[in-house]
Amino acid sequence: MKIKQSLHYHAMLLPGIVILLIFSVYPMFGIVMAFESFNPSKGFWGSRWVGLENFHYMFEIPDSYQVFKNTIFIAFGKIIANLVVSLFFALILNELRFKTMKRVIQTIVYLPHFISWVLLGGILAQMFSFDGIVNQIGGLFGAEPVLFMGNNHWFPTILIGSDVWKEFGFSAIVFIAALTGINPSLYESAAIDGAGRWQRLRYVTIPGISTTVVLITTLALQNVLNAGFEQILNLYNPVVYQSADIIDTYVYRVGLIESQFELATAVGLLKSIVSFILIVISYRLAARYANYRIF
Secondary structure (H helix, E strand, O other): OHHHHOHHHHHHHHHHHHHHHHHHHHHHHHHHHHHEEOOOOOHHHHOEEOOOHHHHHHHHOHHHHHHHHHHHHHHHHHHHHHHHHHHHHHHHHHHOOOHHHHHHHHHHHHHHHHOOHHHHHHHHHHHOOOOOHHHHHHHHOOOOOOOHHHOOOOHHHHHHHHHHHHHHHHHHHHHHHHHHOOOHHHHHHHHHOOOOHHHHHHHHHHHHHHHHHHHHHHHHHHHOOOOOHHHHHHHOOHHHHHHHOOHHHHHHHHHHHOOOHHHHHHHHHHHHHHHHHHHHHHHHHHHHHOOOOOO
């Protein structure tokens, strides 16, 4: 009886499950390439088995250390900057008393989230080119032109800064929702006790969203190895591989362009294992410090 009552719910899930099986579960059989000297003409089962040789080779090549270092640095920079900026923006927006202005500002800062990196990459390339608007403004103050998109010092900063600009408004939604959940009577009580706006922010607002901040911070740990493939692929070039090449772009370049399928699979599999461990750790921390549980 219960199965018949919930049959329509299972029917709704069926298309999603089929898509998941086709595009996520079935391709997992391809990880066998990480343990083979893969030959496309012989296929998965005809290629020579080499065990962990591809993983040993991965750590021997000079690029591997730099790729993992770039991934962690860029990902950490994005996580920290997005958390700080989105939280600060939510707190500032919460202090506005004009609802119309608040809605307008929210709409404006949400919009960049929906811009594709393909389009945004072209805009940024023009802005930071040698004769772009950034160098033109700098020239008004006597600064020498800089090739930002070909400079290993500036390029990671552009990646982190552009990602924050694109995502901070959308990321602030969670904090804004948490702020609306604070009981207004707490602010009224604080005002009656003589607390100013800064004191109410410090002793009412921030403690009221502290659990949400801890939750978002701990869950963000799972993205330590996700530095933004689409963004970097549309912005980087061989000149800045030293500072911008991450695991995902390295796998793409080595696997699809250079046809080293086994090496690319080994790198991708290692990343997936580490990411899974980080996900487990982040959810354990979220359950312990923010009482957040999926099951």
